[in-house]
Every structure is written in C-alpha cells, then in structure tokens.
Amino acid sequence: MDKISVVVPCYREEDALPHFWNALKKVMTEEFKDVEFEVLFVDDGSSDGTLGILKKLAEEDSRVRYISFSRNFGKESAMYAGLENSTGDYVVVMDADMQDPPELLSEMYRTVKHDGYDCAATRRVNRIGEPKIRSFCARLFYKLMRKITKIDIVDGARDYRLMSRQMVDAIISVGEYNRFSKGIFSWVGFNTKWLEYENVKRVDGETKWSFWKLLLYSFEGIVAFSTVPLAISSIIGIILCLVSFAAIVFVVIRQLIWHNSAYGWASMVSIILMLSGIQLFSIGILGQYLAKTYLEVKRRPLYIIKDSNIIRREHNEEN
Numbered sequence: 001m002d003k004i005s006v007v008v009p010c011y012r013e014e015d016a017l018p019h020f021w022n023a024l025k026k027v028m029t030e031e032f033k034d035v036e037f038e039v040l041f042v043d044d045g046s047s048d049g050t051l052g053i054l055k056k057l058a059e060e061d062s063r064v065r066y067i068s069f070s071r072n073f074g075k076e077s078a079m080y081a082g083l084e085n086s087t088g089d090y091v092v093v094m095d096a097d098m099q100d101p102p103e104l105l106s107e108m109y110r111t112v113k114h115d116g117y118d119c120a121a122t123r124r125v126n127r128i129g130e131p132k133i134r135s136f137c138a139r140l141f142y143k144l145m146r147k148i149t150k151i152d153i154v155d156g157a158r159d160y161r162l163m164s165r166q167m168v169d170a171i172i173s174v175g176e177y178n179r180f181s182k183g184i185f186s187w188v189g190f191n192t193k194w195l196e197y198e199n200v201k202r203v204d205g206e207t208k209w210s211f212w213k214l215l216l217y218s219f220e221g222i223v224a225f226s227t228v229p230l231a232i233s234s235i236i237g238i239i240l241c242l243v244s245f246a247a248i249v250f251v252v253i254r255q256l257i258w259h260n261s262a263y264g265w266a267s268m269v270s271i272i273l274m275l276s277g278i279q280l281f282s283i284g285i286l287g288q289y290l291a292k293t294y295l296e297v298k299r300r301p302l303y304i305i306k307d308s309n310i311i312r313r314e315h316n317e318e319n
C-alpha cells in the first residue's frame with residue numbers, strides 16, 4: 001500500500017487550521033481508498049494557539065504528526081523539516097490556509113503514480129484578490145529570474161506539489177542554509193507536470209508575507225541561483241573606466257589648447273558622485289554574496305525543534 005506524507009507549514013494559523021483539517025480529512029477518506037496517510041504539521045514558532053490545536057488533532061487522529069520549532073524560522077525551514085521527517089512514498093507540501101485546494105490531490109497522485117512523472121506541481125493562472133502592485137512586482141521578479149539564472153522558474157508556481165520519494169531525497173540532500181525552494185525544486189531536475197488552477201483566497205487570517213519580507217526573499221532567490229549581479233557590477237566598472245579615460249584625454253587636450261582647466265568643475269563633481277555611488281552599489285552586491293557565504297560556512301541547523309510527537313528517524317536507528 002502506498003503512503004502519502006502531507007507536509008503543512010503553519011505559522012499563526014489557529015483560525016485556518018480547523019477548516020483545513022476538515023477539508024483534508026474529507027479528501028483523504030473520499031478520494032483515496034488504498035492509500036495510507038501521514039499528515040505532518042510543522043508549527044513554525046507560532047505565538048498563538050496553533051500548537052494547542054495540533055496537539056488536539058494528534059490525539060484525535062493517529063495520522064497526525066507535528067513538529068514545533070523553538071522560534072519562527074520561516075516557511076523554507078518549516079518545509080525542509082517536513083520533508084526531512086516525512087516517511088511516505090510520496091510527499092506533498094501544502095499551505096494551511098486552503099489556498100492550495102485539497103481537491104487537486106487525487107489528480108496529482110494519479111499523475112505521479114501512473115503517468116511517469118516524478119512530481120506534480122501547481123501554478124496559479126491568475127492572482128485575483130492580491131494587491132495589483134504585488135502581482136506586478138512578482139511578475140517582474142519571475143521575468144528577471146528567468147533571464148539571469150539557468151533554472152526555469154514558472155510564473156505563479158506554488159510550493160504545493162506532490163513528489164516521489166526519490167525527488168524528496170534529492171531535495172533533502174541540498175542542505176544549503178539560504179533556501180529558495182522554488183529554485184531548488186527546479187535545480188534537482190526530474191520530470192514535473194504543471195497543473196493549473198484559479199487563485200483561491202485565504203480562508204481565514206491574513207498572509208504572513210509582508211511586502212518587505214517578499215522583497216528580501218526575492219533577493220535570496222537571485223543571490224542563491226545567480227552570479228549575474230557580480231558580472232553586471234564588473235561590466236559597469238569597465239565601461240566607466242573607458243568613459244573616464246576618454247574624459248581625461250579630452251580634458252588634457254582642452255587644457256593644452258585653451259588653458260581653461262577650472263571650467264567644468266560642476267560636471268566633475270557630478271561624475272565623482274556617480275562613480276562613488278556605483279562603487280558603493282557594487283561593494284553592496286559583493287557584500288551580499290559574502291554574507292550568504294558566511295552564513296553558509298557557519299553550518300547552523302535550519303531549525304530547532306522544541307516539541308514533537310515524532311520519534312526522530314536517527315533515534316530509531318540507534319535503538
């Protein structure tokens with residue numbers, strides 16, 4: 001019998017969780033007959049009653065497993081913890097707010113089981129209910145990503161996807177600290193089929209991603225998968241050297257012929273300003289990569305567990 005692990009990152013989802021659990025339970029019993037389930041909730045250091053709800057669910061239903069972090073480590077870490085501790089032959093990652101329709105599950109499962117794919121992923125075809133400026137920036141980001149990285153990141157791709165064990169193990173083996181899952185999913189390869197659906201509004205509560213958080217996350221994606229910004233700053237540097245060389249030649253010739261070198265003081269100041277701006281900008285880019293390398297080298301764990309009803313796999317092997 002196949003086993004599916006459902007990984008659910010939750011951060012302050014006490015309002016949405018009951019809806020989510022009911023919907024998932026319905027799909028699990030109605031649409032899957034010969035399949036065993038394990039539902040792995042990862043509480044990402046929520047300050048509300050999320051953990052309490054998870055504990056209650058675990059008491060009621062033996063399929064429920066939970067992991068609770070010592071603080072908020074972010075959705076990336078929560079997903080990683082879920083994948084790492086999952087035991088199913090297939091693993092699906094799903095948000096707790098019902099924006100990832102559970103009704104798609106059976107189609108995703110069929111795609112991977114019978115159609116020869118390693119992964120069934122989903123993408124939203126529209127962004128209804130999202131602020132216009134946010135959609136615009138998101139589109140721009142995807143376009144930029146496609147241009148400057150070698151990996152293909154699909155516009156509107158969700159983290160909602162069902163993967164084979166083989167692919168999950170590949171993702172776990174990518175143990176980097178600065179995680180950008182959308183990139184990692186694509187980087188590990190394997191055959192992916194994209195299923196499309198219309199955007200669904202959050203069932204309760206509100207999004208945990210502020211504009212600022214999203215912006216930083218998109219930098220993360222670019223720095224993690226591309227070194228093009230470094231090349232850009234070098235190219236700008238070379239171009240400016242050429243321009244300033246031409247300017248020096250011009251100034252020398254003008255002095256030799258007309259003897260009025262004080263002329264042009266204002267333009268000189270503006271050029272100096274521009275150059276120092278570009279230098280700072282380039283050093284900033286360099287700093288970004290250095291900072292990421294620093295974090296990576298420290299090899300800190302991606303998450304710290306405070307509470308869980310899972311007996312860790314390593315622990316089992318020891319006994």
Ligand code: UDP
Nearest residue numbers: 009010011044074075078095096207208209
């Ligand atoms: N989430 C998390 N840690 C965080 C932020 C979010 O585990 O720091 C979870 C959240 O509980 C939800 C999922 O990630 O299940 C997606 O978050 P959200 O719905 O806020 O994002 P959006 O759907 O707007 O992209």
Ligand code: MG
Nearest residue numbers: 095097099202
């Ligand atoms: Mg959401």
